[in-house]
Amino acid sequence: MDKPKKLKKCQQVEIDAADPFKNDVLNRKANVEILTQFITSYEQSIVLCIDAGWGQGKTTFIKMWQQYLKNQDIPTIYFNAWESDYTDDALIALIGEIGLSIQELVGEDKTIAEKLLGHLYKLAVNFTKAAAPTMVNLIIKAVCGSLTDADEVSKASGNLSESLVKEQITKYEESRKTLGSFKEALSELARCYADGDAHKPMVIFIDELDRCRPNFAIEVLEKAKHLFNVDNIVFVLATDKTQLGHSIRAVYGQGLDVNGYLRRFIDFDYLLPILDEFNFIDSLFKKFSLNEHLKSITNYPIENVLKYTIGLYKLTLREQEAFCNILNIVVRTNNHFVMDEYFLLCLLIVLKLKFPDLYNSLNKNNKNNFIDKALRNLNSQYSAYIDFDFDFDLHFDSYYLEFLELILLTVVRPDPSFSNEEIIDKYVREYEFDDTKKQKLIKSLSMLGRYQANIYTLLLIKQAIEISTSFKLDNAAT
Structure with missing residues (x-):
């Protein structure tokens, strides 16, 4: 008597390291080859958006592409924005993802990269969100009754506001001074990942941006464009632009021209085709x-x-x-x-x-x-x-x-x-x-x-x- 066949479940598409298109049933190889030629033809930093609706295979596509680039000795980093939007600062998450990938380097490249990354951490302090512990302490005191006089609270708040304004101005000035140094260190780090080859960019894939909290999604775009806009770095966003537009309107209002807004951050769009x-x-x-x-x-x-x-x-x-x-x-x-x-x-x-x-x-x-x-x-x-x-x-x-x-x-x-x-x-x-x-x-x-x-x-x-x-x-x- 034949044994009954067991139920099978659909497994995640396996990306073969030697042949990333081995299990590709959607004939994506031609798309990947064209896009690779496109991004490597630019000396400047660009942001490319792979646009496709929910469930149309964006993640599998960019993972196949990432493995293909690795096989061409082009350095890549995969950043799942949705898995990182529990953090308060997109810059910390992005630099942290770069730091994790250092383990893939060997020898002198790894030593140099670690030093550059340490330098980046110090410079990034000027671009991260400012904390306000003094204000928190003031609120705690007020709640606990340490500050019982209304005038005292008002005076303390006024002094604190002035102090915070000065602190923010100082921080802004410092960030302007260190922006060039930050970008230069980032560009050097990218060259280090590419083994000194100026024709090989570091490609950072950002996935699931359309599933993030609206504020975090916007912050990722801003940081990618303004702070990471350096030679040797290419960003590839895999997202549903329609859904991303809904997130942006949730922050800036329904009347916002989303396409005009996104053009500030995205240089090129590529509509992922359904070939068969x-x-x-x-x-x-x-x-x-x-x-x-x-x-x-x-x-x-x-x-x-x-x-x-x-x-x-x-x-x-x-x-x-x-x-x-x-x-x-x-x-x-x-x-x-x-x-x-x-x-x-x-x-x-x-x-x-x-x-x-x-x-x-x-x-x-x-x-x-x-x-x-x-x-x-x-x-x-x-x-x-x-x-x-x-x-x-x-x-x-x-x-x-x-x-x-x-x-x-x-x-x-x-x-x-x-x-x-x-x-x-x-x-x-x-x-x-x-x-x-x-x-x-x-x-x-x-x-x-x-x-x-x-x-x-x-x-x-x-x-x-x-x-x-x-x-x-x-x-x-x-």
């Missing part, structure tokens, strides 16, 4: 062994349904991972679903990921309302999909959408005596569809056959999805 949106889902099916398992359940090519759904709802890479995690558990723990119900399964998983409010509204007392909203949601996605003109190789004459609509319509059949043709007529009139749509629905009847879903079918599928999400599986970082 189905390569990734094919690789996930292979990792999960889903094709093999699904063929043992049904001869119908479920992967085509999934690809159609991905195209229709424009699932990000991370959403595709989440989809496959759920699908993998559901199909391996429920062997009673028939072929038509996999269409409903795919739809409900997508609604859970993209439209959770609609998904959560599914219950036996909300049957008609849910089906109506689900049908309108499907058609709105279809309209946007056609307008966007995707290059989709699964032709629409396959009638996946119409078949799914028919399954949903059987859930709210007005009366058992209603024929499928009568249901289609009612649907076309109610939603004001044209005759072309009606003919597609009629042609899809041959696929539907005698199958009829009901609200309990949907609820069983939803229950299977909810059980699957109680499993704690680590998703791959993209």
Whole structure:
């Protein structure tokens, strides 16, 4: 007797040190080679933004690129801004990350780098945020009752304010004097990392900036541009510029021209392309062994349904991972679903990921309302999909959408005596569809056959999805 296959989880993409593109299913090598040529052609410092939406593979991309640069003997540093935004000062975090990477150096380079870093620490004091311990002590005294007289508190506050102003002015003057020395030491440190090769910049990758606290994200940009703007240093930001814009507006107001603001800090933008949106889902099916398992359940090519759904709802890479995690558990723990119900399964998983409010509204007392909203949601996605003109190789004459609509319509059949043709007529009139749509629905009847879903079918599928999400599986970082 064959042993049952164990559940698999999607692992983080492994970056092979010798061949960073060994496990690249999105054909990123050409992008990396072009960008490497671009950044190494500049003698001055530049800030390059790799712009892509949430879950579109930015982290995997820059880690592949980082390893590729290492193999070219170009020094790199990876700085996860989101993991560091618990600190109060972005400059401390940036210099600290550079300091940690010194361990990768050897011999004289390491000795020189450590001395330069020590010098940088001393100079950086003039650019870090000033503490105000005296004010803190004053507040503590006031709270504890040591300063009971209002005039005394007022006088002490006035003297302290004057002292703080003088302190800040002095600190500003010192920072202006030491700025040149700071940049010179930083440039020397970069050359040290590049083994003295002036044609090899130090590339600092900044990831997850769009997930940071708004103030911290802005501070990272400011420090990168103003203090690290020296020869031999290139910054690569991996971020969703739209989300970053929301963070900036949260600080400066909704009326801010975000693009104009970001142009002060970002020299070049590179929109990370999705070269083949189905390569990734094919690789996930292979990792999960889903094709093999699904063929043992049904001869119908479920992967085509999934690809159609991905195209229709424009699932990000991370959403595709989440989809496959759920699908993998559901199909391996429920062997009673028939072929038509996999269409409903795919739809409900997508609604859970993209439209959770609609998904959560599914219950036996909300049957008609849910089906109506689900049908309108499907058609709105279809309209946007056609307008966007995707290059989709699964032709629409396959009638996946119409078949799914028919399954949903059987859930709210007005009366058992209603024929499928009568249901289609009612649907076309109610939603004001044209005759072309009606003919597609009629042609899809041959696929539907005698199958009829009901609200309990949907609820069983939803229950299977909810059980699957109680499993704690680590998703791959993209």
